[in-house]
Amino acid sequence: MQRKFSFEALFVKYCGVAAVVFSLGCLIVLLTxxxxxxxxxxxxxxxxxxxxxxxxxxxxxxxLIGTFWILVxxxxxxxxLGVMTGIYLEELAKDNWVKRLIQVNIANLSxxxxxxxxxxxxxxxxxxxxxxRSILSGALTMSLLILPIIxxxxxxxxxxxxxxxxxxxxxxxxxxxxxxxxxxxPEAMPGILTGVVLALSRAIGESAPxxxxxxxxxxxxxxxxxxDSFTVLSIQIFNWVSRPQEAFHxxxxxxxxVLLGITLSMNVLAIYLRTRFVQRRxxx
Numbered sequence: 001m002q003r004k005f006s007f008e009a010l011f012v013k014y015c016g017v018a019a020v021v022f023s024l025g026c027l028i029v030l031l032t033x034x035x036x037x038x039x040x041x042x043x044x045x046x047x048x049x050x051x052x053x054x055x056x057x058x059x060x061x062x063x064l065i066g067t068f069w070i071l072v073x074x075x076x077x078x079x080x081l082g083v084m085t086g087i088y089l090e091e092l093a094k095d096n097w098v099k100r101l102i103q104v105n106i107a108n109l110s111x112x113x114x115x116x117x118x119x120x121x122x123x124x125x126x127x128x129x130x131x132x133r134s135i136l137s138g139a140l141t142m143s144l145l146i147l148p149i150i151x152x153x154x155x156x157x158x159x160x161x162x163x164x165x166x167x168x169x170x171x172x173x174x175x176x177x178x179x180x181x182x183x184x185x186p187e188a189m190p191g192i193l194t195g196v197v198l199a200l201s202r203a204i205g206e207s208a209p210x211x212x213x214x215x216x217x218x219x220x221x222x223x224x225x226x227x228d229s230f231t232v233l234s235i236q237i238f239n240w241v242s243r244p245q246e247a248f249h250x251x252x253x254x255x256x257x258v259l260l261g262i263t264l265s266m267n268v269l270a271i272y273l274r275t276r277f278v279q280r281r282x283x284x
Contacts, residue, residue, distance in 0.1 A: 034260075038253030046254060050220045051236065055247035058240075060255050062219040066135070066230035067204055067262070069223055073139035074146070074203050079196055082147050086154025086192075091180050103155075110148035117145045118212025126213050133214035136226040141209050146199035153195020157188035190274040197270035201263045207234035233259045 049059025093099045121141030131137040161184050169179040185192075210232060217239040219231040233255055240252035 034253050034256050037250050038255075038257040041250055041254035042257060046251075047258075051218050051231075051239075055245065055251060058248075058251055060233060060236055060258065062222055063231050063233045063236035063255070064258070065222050066215075066219065067232045067234075067259075069135045069226075069230060070138050070142060070210075070232055071200060071204050073135060073226065074142045075196075075200060077139060077143040078147050078150055078199070081143075082150030082196075082199075083154050083192060085147075086151045086158060087180060087185075089151070090155045090158040091176075091184065106148045106151050110152060113208075114145055114206050115208040115212060117141055118209030120144065121209060121213045131227065133216075133229055134227045135223055135230045137213050138210050138215055138230065138232075139226070141213055142203045142206065145206065145209060146203050149199040149202070150195055153198070154188070154192050157191025157195065158184060160191060161187045186277065189277045193270050193273050193277070197266050201266055204232070204262065205234055205259065207232070207238050210235060211238075233262075 046059045048061050049057060050062050052058040121137060125131045125137040125140050126133060165183050166179055169183045215235055216229055216231050217235050223230045237252045237255045240248040
């Protein structure tokens with residue numbers, strides 16, 4: 001019996017190691033191919049030119065600006081609502097069947113395919129509310145997509161705060177609002193920031209919901225307000241990859257490198273902010 005258990009444990013261990021090695025190898029090969037094809041195309045005119053049917057003149061300027069529009073507006077809609085919902089569910093809501101039902105539905109929504117959110121955004125924001133195929137419709141749709149992630153990250157971060165901190169604050173006469181604002185949230189902020197950055201990183205990499213609401217694949221202008229039409233880097237990449245010319249595939253690789261750079265910068269910022277919060281709490 002002991003030998004069988006040891007064999008099974010050894011089998012599971014080596015299967016796990018093999019899966020990690022295989023995944024890491026595929027990732028390295030994929031990134032190597034992308035960087036080899038994409039780095040030569042990273043020129044200033046590639047970042048400042050609009051898309052074109054001529055590969056030598058094509059750029060990502062409108063897609064880059066549209067990506068930042070979507071990123072900023074999605075953050076404005078989703079972060080306050082997601083964090084406040086997480087605080088309510090974990091700190092203020094009564095522990096009853098209604099709360100548990102909400103939590104189960106939020107967990108289920110985090111696994112819904114992104115194209116379903118695109119269909120919902122098309123029906124509600126584009127057609128019913130009449131926002132048309134605009135940045136506002138795209139940002140609201142992406143906010144629905146990442147809200148469950150932010151809510152779950154917030155609740156988990158708040159749940160990890162020791163109960164002794166709350167009891168000590170109540171013991172010196174703090175109100176529930178003061179306990180949440182001055183004690184619980186600062187302790188949970190590193191985890192909340194990590195969840196927010198992961199959610200926003202997913203948002204800027206998604207193309208299916210934005211394609212469903214009618215985001216354009218060729219935009220030769222810069223959007224100036226939330227009701228303008230737009231495109232984003234993920235859709236521009238999809239457009240170039242679907243073309244038969246190899247030159248456009250190289251442009252897609254360059255755009256992927258830019259998108260990876262934006263995502264990496266967001267993660268570096270999250271690590272920096274997380275470290276600052278931890279150091280500040282340690283100094284206090």
